[in-house]
Amino acid sequence: MIKEEEKKIYKAKIVKREQVSESSFFVEIECDKPVEVKAGQFISIYCEGLTLRRPFSVFSNNNGRIGILIKERGKGTKFIKSLKENEAVDIIGPLGNHFNIENKKSLLVGAGIGVAPISYLKTKLDEKNIENLFLAGFLNKEEIPQNIKSDFICTDDGSFGEKGSVLNYIGVIINEYRPEVIYACGPYIVLKLIAELGERYGIETQVAMEKVMACGIGVCRGCVIDIKKDGKVINATVCKDGPVFKGSEVVWQ
Numbered sequence: 728m729i730k731e732e733e734k735k736i737y738k739a740k741i742v743k744r745e746q747v748s749e750s751s752f753f754v755e756i757e758c759d760k761p762v763e764v765k766a767g768q769f770i771s772i773y774c775e776g777l778t779l780r781r782p783f784s785v786f787s788n789n790n791g792r793i794g795i796l797i798k799e800r801g802k803g804t805k806f807i808k809s810l811k812e813n814e815a816v817d818i819i820g821p822l823g824n825h826f827n828i829e830n831k832k833s834l835l836v837g838a839g840i841g842v843a844p845i846s847y848l849k850t851k852l853d854e855k856n857i858e859n860l861f862l863a864g865f866l867n868k869e870e871i872p873q874n875i876k877s878d879f880i881c882t883d884d885g886s887f888g889e890k891g892s893v894l895n896y897i898g899v900i901i902n903e904y905r906p907e908v909i910y911a912c913g914p915y916i917v918l919k920l921i922a923e924l925g926e927r928y929g930i931e932t933q934v935a936m937e938k939v940m941a942c943g944i945g946v947c948r949g950c951v952i953d954i955k956k957d958g959k960v961i962n963a964t965v966c967k968d969g970p971v972f973k974g975s976e977v978v979w980q
């Protein structure tokens with residue numbers, strides 16, 4: 728286990744840091760060698776003074792320059808924000824599984840900071856010329872990161888784009904756009920509803936789940952969720968078996 732994870736440790740440094748919305752910032756990290764990252768995977772960052780590393784989805788990747796989009800919450804994200812350009816940073820990754828990209832008409836849904844892995848997925852779909860529509864939702868105008876490229880934006884308070892949450896628009900968009908697959912990341916309630924809509928309309932859904940993590944590599948089992956496999960309910964770790972699951976296999980609470 729250790730040996731495999733060791734391969735994922737890079738000497739890395741911060742090369743760019745910019746505020747992209749009122750509460751979120753973008754950080755670009757340069758690794759000492761090219762890193763291949765699949766959409767949906769995450770990196771785990773050591774934050775000085777904290778025992779547990781903090782996980783962040785990959786937002787962009789340009790030849791070993793990994794971009795992450797971070798919403799400031801507590802000590803860990805404040806620490807990352809305090810890092811200066813050229814300062815070393817200790818990362819492990821890429822970790823976890825990834826979205827299973829299919830050559831199908833795709834609806835992408837990102838709510839809040841869930842837009843991070845969905846933006847990277849959009850880049851990958853565009854590279855493969857796969858038709859897609861990206862729906863993004865935020866609380867308000869101030870929360871919209873300047874560096875996201877979505878096709879449709881809604882805000883809960885209507886201060887930018889359409890008024891309401893993504894939940895108000897998914898049904899309409901499904902009916903008009905008729906996607907064959909839906910990829911989503913965001914709060915639990917959004918993912919649950921998307922999985923339910925997928926079942927109702929017979930559309931495959933893939934959801935990137937979030938859980939507070941400890942080890943991040945499938946050992947402590949602190950991040951398990953229940954999933955259905957072969958007619959049985961079993962435990963799956965979000966960090967190693969996930970974070971991406973089929974919406975239809977998650978046992979939603």
Ligand SMILES: Cc1cc2nc3c(=O)[nH]c(=O)nc-3n(C[C@H](O)[C@H](O)[C@H](O)COP(=O)(O)OP(=O)(O)OC[C@H]3O[C@@H](n4cnc5c(N)ncnc54)[C@H](O)[C@@H]3O)c2cc1C
Pocket residue numbers: 769781782783784785795796797798799800801802803804805840843844936937938939940970
């Ligand atoms: C697979 C995965 C990918 C993620 N990708 C991103 C990303 O791209 N960008 C981003 O900004 N964040 C992402 N997160 C969430 C991020 O890891 C947490 O926001 C971060 O660990 C908080 O650290 P902190 O020390 O600043 O806050 P803490 O002091 O640890 O917590 C502050 C507050 O945030 C809450 N919190 C902590 N972790 C999470 C979590 N995982 N989910 C929801 N609430 C949490 C705590 O309950 C507490 O209320 C991801 C999480 C996972 C599991």
Ligand code: FES
Pocket residue numbers: 939940941942943944945946947948949950951964965966967
């Ligand atoms: S965080 Fe330890 S198993 Fe997932």
